[in-house]
Amino acid sequence: MAKVQLIRIKKSFGGKTVLNDVNLTINEGEFVALLGPSGSGKTTLLHGIAGIIPFDEGNIYFDGQLMDFVPIEKRNAVLVDQNILLFPHMTVYENISFGLKIRKIGKKEIKNKVEKFLDMMELYGHENKYPHELSGGQKQRVALARALIVEPKVLLLDEPFSKLDIVLRKSLQEFIREIQRKLNITTILVTHDKEEALSLADRIAVLIEGEIKQYDIPKNIYEKPVSIEVADFFGKTNYFKGKIKNGNFITDIGTFNVNSPDKSKVTLMLRPEQIIICDENESNVKGKIIKRTYLGDKVNYLIVVKGQVIYVSTFTDKNFNVDEDVYFYLDFNKAAYLEED
Numbered sequence: 001m002a003k004v005q006l007i008r009i010k011k012s013f014g015g016k017t018v019l020n021d022v023n024l025t026i027n028e029g030e031f032v033a034l035l036g037p038s039g040s041g042k043t044t045l046l047h048g049i050a051g052i053i054p055f056d057e058g059n060i061y062f063d064g065q066l067m068d069f070v071p072i073e074k075r076n077a078v079l080v081d082q083n084i085l086l087f088p089h090m091t092v093y094e095n096i097s098f099g100l101k102i103r104k105i106g107k108k109e110i111k112n113k114v115e116k117f118l119d120m121m122e123l124y125g126h127e128n129k130y131p132h133e134l135s136g137g138q139k140q141r142v143a144l145a146r147a148l149i150v151e152p153k154v155l156l157l158d159e160p161f162s163k164l165d166i167v168l169r170k171s172l173q174e175f176i177r178e179i180q181r182k183l184n185i186t187t188i189l190v191t192h193d194k195e196e197a198l199s200l201a202d203r204i205a206v207l208i209e210g211e212i213k214q215y216d217i218p219k220n221i222y223e224k225p226v227s228i229e230v231a232d233f234f235g236k237t238n239y240f241k242g243k244i245k246n247g248n249f250i251t252d253i254g255t256f257n258v259n260s261p262d263k264s265k266v267t268l269m270l271r272p273e274q275i276i277i278c279d280e281n282e283s284n285v286k287g288k289i290i291k292r293t294y295l296g297d298k299v300n301y302l303i304v305v306k307g308q309v310i311y312v313s314t315f316t317d318k319n320f321n322v323d324e325d326v327y328f329y330l331d332f333n334k335a336a337y338l339e340e341d
């Protein structure tokens with residue numbers, strides 16, 4: 001519901017820079033996933049947006065309004081994190097309705113809204129329990145309901161699903177996304193789960209060592225990372241170093257057609273699932289399988305080609321064995337061009 005703008009944000013703790021000139025704009029109603037290694041400054045950034053801590057430099061705007069000096073309770077931004085702080089002396093119903101009660105909303109309206117959330121969060125039957133009588137997943141859902149019921153302008157989620165089992169996590173992810181869309185709440189989700197980020201977010205911001213290294217739609221973050229450090233962050237991948245001359249990419253494992261201008265030094269990246277295992281007559285590379293890992297929905301292979309190890313992931317398993325020769329097709333027109341770090 002609010003456009004969030006972060007401009008030249010800096011933050012240090014005890015002389016150590018944690019956020020270094022962060023610029024980020026999240027459009028009204030947009031769902032942004034914030035990803036980055038542990039200690040890269042994700043929680044610090046969310047805490048600053050919520051108003052829990054002040055930034056050292058830079059400005060925060062919600063809908064063009066300067067928030068820097070607006071206290072936490074007036075920002076209309078709510079934070080839900082792993083540490084679920086429910087009121088221990090209040091029941092589930094009282095916890096969820098708390099925000100509406102202090103806003104002096106009528107009893108009947110509160111009841112209607114709470115019932116909707118009890119239903120959505122599958123908490124019916126638990127409304128009269130106290131927090132100590134709930135499981136971790138139930139507590140997390142109460143915390144989410146309590147945050148969402150006040151229809152905040154900005155929702156800040158700091159790994160809220162990480163302690164939940166996979167089934168509950170998936171259903172809560174979908175639920176949050178649905179309600180976020182319905183209420184058009186501008187949302188930032190911090191997660192270590194790359195699949196969660198890729199599947200839920202409109203855009204992903206990659207924060208490494210206090211700097212936003214890339215901010216783009218999930219497909220581009222995954223397929224067209226701007227640097228090796230961003231590419232590596234999304235798992236094993238293939239790099240090919242070489243040069244481009246007269247429409248050919250010349251690299252250690254061969255020469256391949258590309259529609260690109262000449263470049264004396266270039267690193268191209270292909271993800272494991274972008275490499276297609278095929279018949280000999282359709283292929284442009286031959287290699288030998290050195291490892292096969294069965295993962296249920298897909299099979300990963302390590303293949304050696306002229307001394308270079310290539311990662312290949314395939315959904316249609318042809319039951320290749322270790323030591324077997326395979327043919328595959330590398331399409332360097334689909335590759336990402338990476339800056340050298």
Ligand SMILES: Nc1ncnc2c1ncn2[C@@H]1O[C@H](COP(=O)(O)OP(=O)(O)OP(=O)(O)O)[C@@H](O)[C@H]1O
Pocket residue numbers: 013014018036037038039040041042043044045
């Ligand atoms: N209050 C504080 N005092 C001193 N240092 C702090 C404080 N809060 C955070 N830091 C430091 O700032 C850095 C970034 O911390 P932050 O919690 O933002 O990381 P994060 O990206 O959320 O990591 P994680 O993925 O592990 O949650 C860390 O080096 C941390 O030790």
Ligand SMILES: [Mg+2]
Pocket residue numbers: 042043044158
């Ligand atoms: Mg954190």
